[in-house]
Amino acid sequence: xxxxxxxxxxxxxxxxxxxxxxxxxxxxxxxxxxxxxxxxxxxxxxxxxxxxxxxxxxxxxxxxxxxxxxxxxxxxxxxxxxxxxxxxxxxxxxxxxxxxxxxxxxxxxxxxxxxxxxxxxxxxxxxxxxxxxxxxxxxxxxxxxxxxxxxxxxxxxxxxxxxxxxxxxxxxxxxxxxxxxxxxxxxxxxxxxxxxxxxxxxxxxxxxxxxxxxxxxxxxxxxxxxxxxxxxxxxxxxxxxxxxxxxxxxxxxxxxxxxxxxxxxxxxxxxxxxxxxxxxxxxxxxxxxxxxxxxxxxxxxxxxxxxxxxxxxxxxxxxxxxxxxxxxxxxxxxxxxxxxxxxxxxxxxxxxxxxxxxxxxxxxxxxxxxxxxxxxxxxxxxxxxxxxxxxxxxxxxxxxxxxxxxxxxxxxxxxxxxxxxxxxxxxxxxxxxxxxxxxxxxxxxxxxxxxxxxxxxxxxxxxxxxxxxxxxxxxxxxxxxxxxxxxxxxxxxxxxxxxxxxxxxxxxxxxxxxxxxxxxxxxxxxxxxxxxxxxxxxxxxxxxxxxxxxxxxxxxxxxxxxxxxxxxxxxxxxx
Amino acid sequence: xxxxxxxxxxxxxxxxxxxxxxxxxxxxxxxxxxxxxxxxxxxxxxxxxxxxxxxxxxxxxxxxxxxxxxxxxxxxxxxxxxxxxxxxxxxxxxxxxxxxxxxxxxxxxxxxxxxxxxxxxxxxxxxxxxxxxxxxxxxxxxxxxxxxxxxxxxxxxxxxxxxxxxxxxxxxxxxxxxxxxxxxxxxxxxxxxxxxxxxxxxxxxxxxxxxxxxxxxxxxxxxxxxxxxxxxxxxxxxxxxxxxxxxxxxxxxxxxxxxxxxxxxxxxxxxxxxxxxxxxxxxxxxxxxxxxxxxxxxxxxxxxxxxxxxxxxxxxxxxxxxxxxxxxxxxxxxxxxxxxxxxxxxx
Numbered sequence: 072x073x074x075x076x077x078x079x080x081x082x083x084x085x086x087x088x089x090x091x092x093x094x095x096x097x098x099x100x101x102x103x104x105x106x107x108x109x110x111x112x113x114x115x116x117x118x119x120x121x122x123x124x125x126x127x128x129x130x131x132x133x134x135x136x137x138x139x140x141x142x143x144x145x146x147x148x149x150x151x152x153x154x155x156x157x158x159x160x161x162x163x164x165x166x167x168x169x170x171x172x173x174x175x176x177x178x179x180x181x182x183x184x185x186x187x188x189x190x191x192x193x194x195x196x197x198x199x200x201x202x203x204x205x206x207x208x209x210x211x212x213x214x215x216x217x218x219x220x221x222x223x224x225x226x227x228x229x230x231x232x233x234x235x236x237x238x239x240x241x242x243x244x245x246x247x248x249x250x251x252x253x254x255x256x257x258x259x260x261x262x263x264x265x266x267x268x269x270x271x272x273x274x275x276x277x278x279x280x281x282x283x284x285x286x287x288x289x290x291x292x293x294x295x296x297x298x299x300x301x302x303x304x305x306x307x308x309x310x311x312x313x314x315x316x317x318x319x320x321x322x323x324x325x326x327x328x329x330x331x332x333x334x335x336x337x338x339x340x341x342x343x344x345x346x347x348x349x350x351x352x353x354x355x356x357x358x359x360x361x362x363x364x365x366x367x368x369x370x371x372x373x374x375x376x377x378x379x380x381x382x383x384x385x386x387x388x389x390x391x392x393x394x395x396x397x398x399x400x401x402x403x404x405x406x407x408x409x410x411x412x413x414x415x416x417x418x419x420x421x422x423x424x425x426x427x428x429x430x431x432x433x434x435x436x437x438x439x440x441x442x443x444x445x446x447x448x449x450x451x452x453x454x455x456x457x458x459x460x461x462x463x464x465x466x467x468x469x470x471x472x473x474x475x476x477x478x479x480x481x482x483x484x485x486x487x488x489x490x491x492x493x494x495x496x497x498x499x500x501x502x503x504x505x506x507x508x509x510x511x512x513x514x515x516x517x518x519x520x521x522x523x524x525x526x527x528x529x530x531x532x533x534x535x536x537x538x539x540x541x542x543x544x545x546x547x548x549x550x551x552x553x554x555x556x557x558x559x560x561x562x563x564x565x566x567x568x569x570x571x572x573x574x575x576x577x578x579x580x581x582x583x584x585x586x587x588x589x590x591x592x593x594x595x596x597x598x599x600x601x602x603x604x605x606x607x608x609x610x611x612x613x614x615x616x617x618x619x620x621x622x623x624x625x626x627x628x629x630x631x632x633x634x635x636x637x638x639x640x641x642x643x644x645x646x
Numbered sequence: 647x648x649x650x651x652x653x654x655x656x657x658x659x660x661x662x663x664x665x666x667x668x669x670x671x672x673x674x675x676x677x678x679x680x681x682x683x684x685x686x687x688x689x690x691x692x693x694x695x696x697x698x699x700x701x702x703x704x705x706x707x708x709x710x711x712x713x714x715x716x717x718x719x720x721x722x723x724x725x726x727x728x729x730x731x732x733x734x735x736x737x738x739x740x741x742x743x744x745x746x747x748x749x750x751x752x753x754x755x756x757x758x759x760x761x762x763x764x765x766x767x768x769x770x771x772x773x774x775x776x777x778x779x780x781x782x783x784x785x786x787x788x789x790x791x792x793x794x795x796x797x798x799x800x801x802x803x804x805x806x807x808x809x810x811x812x813x814x815x816x817x818x819x820x821x822x823x824x825x826x827x828x829x830x831x832x833x834x835x836x837x838x839x840x841x842x843x844x845x846x847x848x849x850x851x852x853x854x855x856x857x858x859x860x861x862x863x864x865x866x867x868x869x870x871x872x873x874x875x876x877x878x879x880x881x882x883x884x885x886x887x888x889x890x891x892x893x894x895x896x897x898x899x900x901x902x903x904x905x906x907x908x909x910x911x912x913x914x915x916x917x918x919x920x921x922x923x924x925x926x927x928x929x930x931x932x933x934x935x936x937x938x939x940x941x942x943x944x945x946x947x948x949x950x951x952x953x954x955x956x957x958x959x960x961x962x963x964x965x966x967x968x969x970x971x972x973x974x975x976x977x978x979x980x981x982x983x984x985x986x987x988x989x990x991x992x993x
Contacts, residue, residue, distance in 0.1 A: 086760055089828070103828070104707035104795040105763050127763035167708060171759030299740075300768055 459492025707794025831931030
């Protein structure tokens with residue numbers, strides 16, 4: 072359970088006798104009547120105007136009925152109030168001890184502070200409930216200590232609510248309409264929830280649990296309204312009343328038989344819904360009300376991370392994450408692809424994600440939903456190694472050019488990714504796709520080693536040989552049009568390559584020539600390649616002969632014989 | 647009747663909510679284009695033959711405005727035995743609800759609540775039809791209650807209280823005991839009133855004179871400080887016991903009785919004026935008030951009342967101002983009768 076401490080200002084409004092407050096604290100009470108017994112100096116202007124207008128009229132049906140209000144001042148500050156009728160004290164409240172007196176205790180919270188509790192007024196009410204002033208003597212105590220009461224600190228627990236009580240009996244469709252109405256423009260109307268105050272509060276709590284924190288800023292309410300104290304239509308999202316009144320701008324929702332009337336078109340464009348609203352609507356339509364309430368917090372955290380561009384730091388419920396991803400796939404995947412595009416070309420990203428999606432659908436996710444969402448949210452694929460692993464596996468799985476023919480465009484990008492992810496095999500692939508062959512990526516491997524020079528590079532390449540990555544790479548590249556390495560740095564690599572190509576010669580003649588040339592230049596005697604000379608054209612044989620010269624030491628005799636035989640064959644043909 | 651109405655053409659009425667002039671387009675479903683509040687159908691229909699008498703109530707918190715309005719309604723609801731042919735009819739739901747509430751509150755002995763602040767849109771006028779009111783034929787009484795906090799300081803939000811500027815007759819309710827306890831003076835209240843009208847560009851020298859009824863409330867609490875004639879006047883009011891009597895009344899208040907009653911009211915007003923000019927201890931600022939009235943050309947009348955009867959009915963020395971228990975209002979009707987006098991053809 073997470074706790075957050077926020078700061079709030081206060082105001083206390085009641086029927087007061089001037090004499091009881093004269094000379095106390097800031098001496099705010101100058102006349103008898105309904106006035107503020109106290110308000111924090113930081114909110115003095117607003118207290119006298121906007122705040123007073125909202126709280127000054129309170130006529131509950133029963134004395135024990137508490138009124139809760141939640142609204143915003145023009146400055147953007149959030150206000151949460153609790154009002155309760157009192158037995159007036161003759162000295163403090165009313166010398167005539169007339170009925171109807173009440174105390175309204177107001178908390179005024181700066182927007183940034185309120186955001187810390189996810190704009191949830193009920194969480195604040197619960198946290199502050201034992202400090203709400205409900206007795207006349209409390210007014211005096213606060214008035215006498217203005218400095219102490221100027222600002223209060225409230226420790227709020229951000230709890231996950233449960234669906235219980237009255238709200239469980241609401242018809243699904245009506246609950247959905249009410250919850251979603253919080254984010255819709257109601258055209259200057261205010262819903263009146265007609266029922267017992269406890270039931271009104273219960274319904275509101277469920278609606279708040281389901282709403283994300285941005286929507287909550289629109290869901291203002293007053294739980295106890297009568298016709299004599301009717302606020303302007305549209306000034307609250309919802310009011311609660313025990314007796315309904317007829318007013319077209321206050322559509323009634325009888326809690327015993329709830330029917331929520333929304334304006335035509337108020338649902339808005341489904342394509343423009345926020346990711347959270349999308350999830351919420353999907354959950355409500357699926358009819359899993361309990362799950363919706365239970366998972367709302369998780370879904371809100373995910374949505375908040377996406378909107379704020381930050382990672383999901385906590386390990387979230389996999390089911391909720393996957394459901395959230397599925398409902399908002401278009402948006403999230405689009406952001407995910409944008410992220411991967413930092414590493415790879417557009418074409419490769421599209422092809423890559425198709426593979427990711429297929430594997431997820433088959434229950435073999437390479438990247439978890441949380442990883443995809445985090446990448447989508449942050450715009451960064453922080454685990455380059457994981458991405459390297461996947462890209463390399465995908466390249467092998469798809470045999471490179473089989474499904475993605477433009478791989479050469481990604482040569483440099485693959486190399487960069489491989490370097491970040493310290494993925495040697497992927498580096499080789501990237502290198503092989505470049506015209507300048509292995510030399511470039513090998514040089515890029517140098518930063519991995521502590522020292523610069525051939526020895527560490529040899530060790531790296533030897534490691535490649537040990538893990539048979541290089542031969543595997545070449546084996547998988549059999550049918551791919553790659554630029555043969557023009558130079559090999561170490562004999563061991565050349566040996567390995569020589570053994571590989573001897574077993575798996577390139578299909579194209581030009582590639583074969585390039586391999587022979589490269590191997591020769593690295594010191595290979597080409598002993599294993601004699602059988603393949605016959606495939607070369609006469610021009611390439613002549614070029615080869617020119618390359619190897621007349622030396623008998625650098626080239627294996629059987630290979631030279633094969634070359635000579637091929638040359639004679641060519642001469643005979645011309646004659 | 648409806649057909650004759652339309653043949654005569656359009657009709658203008660004053661909106662009881664905001665006092666705007668309204669051209670009636672649909673007497674059965676008319677709302678005021680200025681304040682948006684509905685105008686009762688009967689109000690429109692009876693506008694010519696039972697013209698409205700609109701009373702503006704002005705006074706500080708806890709000086710008895712609500713007590714006065716409640717007591718006045720209780721009396722007016724029950725005046726049928728005294729005035730031949732008279733009856734009372736609520737014209738708005740608010741007034742009907744208030745009527746029920748008052749009867750119930752009186753039956754239970756429940757106290758009136760302190761008037762809470764409300765915005766102009768939240769505040770509604772009480773509109774009631776009074777048929778055959780003795781000397782004044784039929785009238786529609788229109789009143790609006792405001793919390794005393796609205797009148798505490800200069801700069802009254804007159805947009806919130808349209809009656810204050812819009813009506814020619816204002817009732818200023820003052821509780822002298824509370825005035826003295828709060829170290830206030832009568833002319834301060836008048837100053838706030840004058841200031842409000844001046845800011846609304848009211849010219850006291852031109853046009854109809856502004857009419858002011860100064861009613862001293864809670865007179866029971868200072869009965870001994872009153873001049874003897876006023877004590878007698880306060881105590882011998884018979885209206886309440888007569889309308890609440892179980893016995894059939896043998897005497898009605900016909901025109902002659904009412905003429906005499908009004909004459910006596912005038913004498914009492916003069917007596918109060920003299921008292922104000924000489925007893926500055928019990929009427930702080932009284933002399934200054936009279937001077938201001940003359941200076942601003944106000945047509946003023948004075949009266950005293952007790953809406954509860956409190957001290958007059960006390961059987962012990964304990965303060966019984968917590969009324970609702972055995973209330974017996976005295977001279978509450980006078981204020982209303984002065985308003986009728988001011989706004990009738992008789993004036």
